Amino acid sequence: MxxxxxxxxxxxxxxxxxxxxxxxxxxxxxxxxxxxxxxxxxxxxxxxxxxxxxxxxxxxxxxxxxxxxxxxxxxQAKRINPLVRTQCKSCKPVEVRCRNLIDRVYSSIHQPGMLPLGIANPSLASPATKTLHRAMKRIMARAEARSLTYAPFYGEPGLCRQIAYRYLNQGGSVDPNEVLITNGGQEALTLALKSVAQPGDVIAVESPAYYGMLELIESLDMLALEIETCAVEGIELKQLERALKSHRIAACLFSSAINNPLGCLSSDEYRRELVELLERYQVPLIEDDVYGELFFEGPRPRPAQFFSRKGLVLTAGSFSKTVAPGYRIGWLLPGSYGEEARKLKRALSCSSGLLQQLTLADFMASHDYDRHLNRLRPILRQNAERMVACVEKYFPAQTAISRPRGGSVLWLELPPEISSEPLFEAAREQCISIVPGGIFSAENRYQNFVRLSFGHPWSEEIEHGIETLGRMVQQQLQKAA
Ligand SMILES: Cc1ncc(COP(=O)(O)O)c(C=O)c1O
Missing domain, CATH: 1.10.10.10 (Winged helix-like DNA-binding domain superfamily/Winged helix DNA-binding domain)
Structure with missing residues (x-):
């Protein structure tokens, strides 16, 4: 033809x-x-x-x-209904009570045989298994018995140096001795929060916030204060300033560059303003930068710490989202809280896995890390486009969809009649795991929202799963009419 x-x-x-x-x-x-x-x-x-x-x-x-x-x-996907605002009118500190729902969500996420639209594991979209295994074999051949001993308390120097070198390439000067290696990003956030705040203190978080942060605040008996977050840029700075004037905020815990679940990516200029604002009020910022490398369009967002003048910014990074969550290796740049953070690291977990640290140092030094990221980013971006297109095809027209500019999750606002917890349970019965929106708020918001992950190789099963979910939402909507 x-x-x-x-x-x-x-x-x-x-x-x-x-x-x-x-x-x-x-x-x-x-x-x-x-x-x-x-x-x-x-x-x-x-x-x-x-x-x-x-x-x-x-x-x-x-x-x-x-x-x-x-x-x-x-x-391009035909984009209807982009999600722009989040729901956050009141602004008061609250106790967090999200553990029960988190338990239920985790049990579904980790159940074998589930369609994995719940778990945010972007490295699975293009795993670095072979190169990583090769690096580990090299290390085991070279380091022999040493690789089985304890790592230095604060991190293997070779890995700390590679991390510092990477920051240099992003235009920041980091002393390798300041890099504190942790058990994943979650431990970095824990050390940071314990270094700057006490039980009973108020911690400002984004709304919606990553539920791991909320669970951490709950476990440390602190209070959460949700701040409205724009689905395009990030935290609403005006609302944040009003909150700083009216509450004694001990620290802010924000995904400053790429947010989970919104997938928004703030500009460097915005992050500079955020840091200036917080340092004016002498409030530490703990920035969760675990998605920072997974931007869809370059250059890499610069960590907020680069804009700090008073040392009040602590940066949490991790290899979980980029390479291997099972390695449990992350890091903290503790700003001026280094001494406290180091003591806590030693007291809480002694050190982190040496073999994994040596492997990651080798993986970075051989440029395999960069090659892997250069492959992973466009795959995630394509998956995001495909998932947006599927949601538009199968979900009710009133559904609003985030426009992720990085990371591996999509955030959906369903019609107000839909309740995402029953939807989560019904989906689980069909062997589909999703994350209901309520888990991202300390104040029971986002009951008609869900988070879907696109961090897996795209497949017909995923398309069918989204079709099934769309049908369930349509059915709930008809029942509610
Ligand atoms: C925004 C965010 N921060 C931190 C973490 C924890 O990362 P890690 O697995 O390295 O502990 C996650 C994991 O899902 C996350 O999504």
């Missing part, structure tokens, strides 16, 4: 436009797919490069495709 007919009345570029639209509509090209390069398509269709360029510009103007710098042209 001839794709472009030179004897036809219509312009050649319009025929190319129609061809691409047809391919999108019949499902050959899917959201997130890369279009052939200008040269390649012009060769294949036997038309000129300017003709293809004109067609692509036309498609871009109509929002069907998007140009990504240095990457090419990609099919």
């Amino acid at each position: 001839i794709a472009v007919d030179k004897s036809a009345q219509s312009f050649l570029y319009q025929q190319v436009v129609e061809l691409i639209v047809q391919q999108v509509e019949n499902g050959t090209l899917r959201p997130g797919d890369r279009l052939p390069s200008l040269r390649r398509l012009s060769n294949k269709l036997e038309v000129s490069i300017p003709t293809v360029r004109q067609a692509y510009l036309e498609l871009e103007r109509h929002g069907r495709i998007e140009a990504r710098p240095k990457s090419g042209y990609f099919v």
Whole structure:
């Protein structure tokens, strides 16, 4: 079949436009797919490069495709109902009581045979298994018995140096002796919070906030104060300033660059303003930067710590989201709280796994880490596009969808009649795990929200799972009418 007919009345570029639209509509090209390069398509269709360029510009103007710098042209999902605001009108500290729901969610997330739309494990979208195993074998051959001993309390120097070197490449100067290696990002957050605050203190969090932070605040008998968070930029700075004036906030615990569950990515300028504001009020910022490397479009967001003048910013990082959650290796840059954080690390967990630290240091030094991240990011981005397209296809039209600019999760606002906890239970019966929105709030908000993870290799099962979920939501909606 001839794709472009030179004897036809219509312009050649319009025929190319129609061809691409047809391919999108019949499902050959899917959201997130890369279009052939200008040269390649012009060769294949036997038309000129300017003709293809004109067609692509036309498609871009109509929002069907998007140009990504240095990457090419990609099919875009038809985005309806972007989610912009979160719900957070009141502003008062509350006790956190989320453990029961977290227990139920974890038991579903980790149940074998579940479709894993609940767990946020982005490295599974493109695992680094082989290269990582090779690095570990090299270490075991080289380090022999040493790899089985205790690591230095505060971290293996080779890994601390690699982490500091990476920050240098992002324009920040970090002393390797300041890097404190932890058991995952969660321990980094624990050490940070215990270093700056006491039981009974008020901790400001985003709304919605990652439930691991809320559980941590609950376990340390602290109070949470939710601050409205814009689904595009992050924390609403005006609301934060009002809260700083009216409450004694001991610390802020924010995912300052890429937020879980919103997937928003704030600008460096915004983070600079945030740090200036908090340092003016002498309030420490604990920034959770575990998703910082998983931005969809460069450059990497710079950690808020780079903008600190008073040492009040503590940065938590981790290899869990990028490489291997099972290694349980993260780190803390403790700002001016180094002494306290080090004492706590020694008292709470002595040190972290040496073999894993040596392996990760080797993995970074050999540039395998960068190669792996360069492969992982576009896969996650494509998965995000595909999941948005599926939700738009199968969920009620009133559904609002976040526009993740990094990370591995999608945040959905369902119609107000829908309650996400019964939906979570019903989905579990169908062997689909999702995370109900209520778990992301200390104040019972987000009852009609859910979080879906796109951090797994895309598959027909995932598409069917989203179709099934969409049907369940439609059924709940009909019952409520
Ligand atoms: C936002 C956020 N912070 C911290 C963590 C904890 O990371 P780790 O597995 O390294 O302890 C997670 C894990 O899901 C997370 O999503």
